[in-house]
């Protein structure tokens with residue numbers, strides 16, 4: 001492992017417990033990583049509005065990869081110079097990998113009429129309706145609703161109409177990602193592509209010869225990220241098996257679930273003692 005380390009971590013079922021959403025067992029390791037200035041990039045299906053609050057509670061302060069790799073949010077407080085190919089959005093520079101949500105809403109609105117009353121999109125649901133379908137509180141449903149790059153669909157029709165709808169969307173250029181209660185209509189982005197862009201950006205901007213990337217995730221939407229990283233950590237899930245990976249070297253499957261597995265794997269991989277890292281927070285701010 002090279003001295004320069006970056007960590008990319010999924011949230012639900014990985015850094016947050018599948019049932020309690022707590023990160024308790026991982027907190028001492030986060031503290032240790034922060035002390036050594038190791039960047040921890042939360043890499044999630046959540047929206048920027050949802051992940052901001054979680055990041056703050058975890059005392060993590062780095063770039064964020066949101067909506068399953070659709071965009072990277074780089075805090076202006078850490079990255080003083082605007083990275084190429086990004087836009088300015090409040091306190092962040094934003095690099096996006098897929099068209100904005102309106103592009104997908106326009107395609108969904110033009111679906112054949114016999115299909116258009118068989119589903120509800122996130123954007124057409126009220127906060128109360130979304131809270132009821134997802135089990136989220138109304139406050140959390142409001143944050144979850146604020147998606148910038150794709151539209152989750154709650155299907156209420158039969159299976160063959162659903163397949164016809166998906167075929168229509170794919171022909172129109174959409175990529176479909178199947179979740180639990182919803183399927184997501186978005187572009188061709190994934191967490192792996194975002195990981196590669198961000199590690200390359202760090203290499204060029206901070207003149208790092210090499211970076212060892214460690215990715216941690218539990219789900220199918222983490223496969224691209226785990227394949228793209230130098231070290232892949234598959235976090236054990238209480239509700240499904242480890243998704244299959246193509247690569248077999250530098251892959252760890254944890255014994256513990258969620259945040260306990262997160263701590264277990266990093267204790268195993270990280271060099272001891274952990275060298276103090278060069279990173280934006282101590283290159284640009286000092």
Ligand SMILES: [Mg+2]
Nearest residue numbers: 010012013219
């Ligand atoms: Mg997960």
